[in-house]
Amino acid sequence: MEVKDIIKPENLVYEKPKLLTENTMHYCPGCTHGVVHRIVAEVIEDLNIQERTIGVSPVGCSVFAYNYIDIDWQEAAHGRAPAVATGISRVNPDKVVFTYQGDGDLASIGAAEIMHACNRGEDIVVIFINNAIYGMTGGQMAPTTLLGQVTATTPCGRDAERNGYPLKITELIAQLPGTSYVTRQSAHTPASVRKCKKAIKKAFQNALDKKGTSFVEVVSTCNSGWRINPVDANVWMEENMFPYYPVGDMKDAERDSKEAHLKKN
């Protein structure tokens, strides 16, 4: 069969989700942000909640996320997305609110905001892109940077004595009674993309069902910041990130704190 006979509307099996705009993403070639944006767009489309969903974008490379997914958005100050999302979600309980944050944004300058939003059990979704670096500002050390990892501010590699240890913030968040679903995923192979989509869909369904905070970390690459080409960056991630940040669900339960839920209603 010739290619031109296969390429017909009736044979279509995969196309770009309608919720993704025509804007060319500003991300570097091979950047994980693009994959996760598309997964989020597909989930919103599948759940048919385009009109009800409000995203809160961070400071970091994904600062312009609002240019790419055709829903309502609010840009937050660096690290403050969970606080902004709290306000939006409480004033509009019928809306589905999510934050989209990098590791610098969430685990460094915004460490307090994320902890307290999760501890309050806000009915929001958090998408956490952990690429172990500050991508946007030129590849400086993040709290999540691995020991020995070379960055612009750790030219000899991160050293525990000088820089402290890589922060497993997702493990900390899983301890908080306000969270109902806490998982770590990746999006670098076809199988992991499919799994990641399942996790993000569950998180959005939890928000619809008012089950407390759902938190999805995606272990990601920043090939520019790491100074590795996109294909090898995925290999580096598997070899170096996965042993320290193992993928899998950390918590998948109804919210422990029933009282917090009662107080709000």
Add this chain to the structure above:
Amino acid sequence: MAKVVGAVVVDTEECKGCGLCVVACPQQVLGQNKQVNSRGYHFSFMENPEACIGCSNCAIVCPDTCITVYRVRV
């Protein structure tokens, strides 16, 4: 036994030539073009079209969602 054949269309102007689709393809269908698009990227293309099974693996790992996939039983 019914055989499945597939084909992909790459948006050559949107492609950034990252190569992630090339390694994700189980059939070694895709390659990076020697030519570049208007932004200077070696866009992906079907180097070996008859091997495509329309599995969509290439499309779902593409950060820029440049790939549309077609599949038909023959």
